[in-house]
């Protein structure tokens with residue numbers, strides 16, 4: 001394992017990295033950013049929403065990276081931190097939800113918003129993230145069994161689609177900005193599927209060759 005990969009394994013480094021968005025939130029206050037002071041709650045809502053989304057994209061790239069670069073020690077080190085990164089996605093999403101809830105002012109006003117599809121996509125995405133975070137521990141893997149646990153965690157693909165919709169339908173970000181955020185993940189997943197397809201075809205032709213009379 002090279003030095004960089006060994007350094008990436010350090011828990012303190014990853015925890016510090018995951019807390020960076022929480023520290024960075026003070027920067028606009030220090031810099032007297034007018035956008036922040038115009039509507040701090042809205043600014044924070046968008047900020048933690050983006051932090052959750054970027055971390056979601058980051059953690060979702062780990063599986064395709066492992067398939068594409070199975071021998072890379074850097075990818076192995078990143079995979080080592082999959083759980084804390086996944087849980088941090090949930091924590092930033094929870095903050096996003098709490099700020100939004102406080103912003104609406106009451107439960108009734110919050111529920112009234114559910115008929116907006118972009119809010120509904122956020123709520124379903126958040127509920128699924130809660131399920132994924134709650135089952136991201138050894139106890140759940142043991143209780144559910146490896147196969148069921150994997151099935152549940154495949155819901156991350158549904159979360160991806162919901163988040164793409166949730167962000168893309170925002171006036172401020174729109175489809176173009178959202179495409180930029182999710183592009184690396186979509187690209188890696190496409191390469192992963194292509195590698196998988198190639199493997200299946202190779203296996204099939206091997207079987208056909210061994211079955212054909214010589």
Ligand code: HEM
Nearest residue numbers: 046049050052053093097100122123125126167170172173
């Ligand atoms: C609990 C359910 C959710 C609700 C009620 C909700 C609500 C909102 C609202 C109202 C906005 C628009 C803010 C504005 O007016 O500019 C927004 C934006 C956004 N949300 Fe959510 N959201 C939820 C879940 C999520 C989740 C789970 C994520 C990501 C993991 C997320 C990521 C984002 C992003 C990236 C934006 C756009 C921020 C920007 O463009 O600046 N949201 N959300």
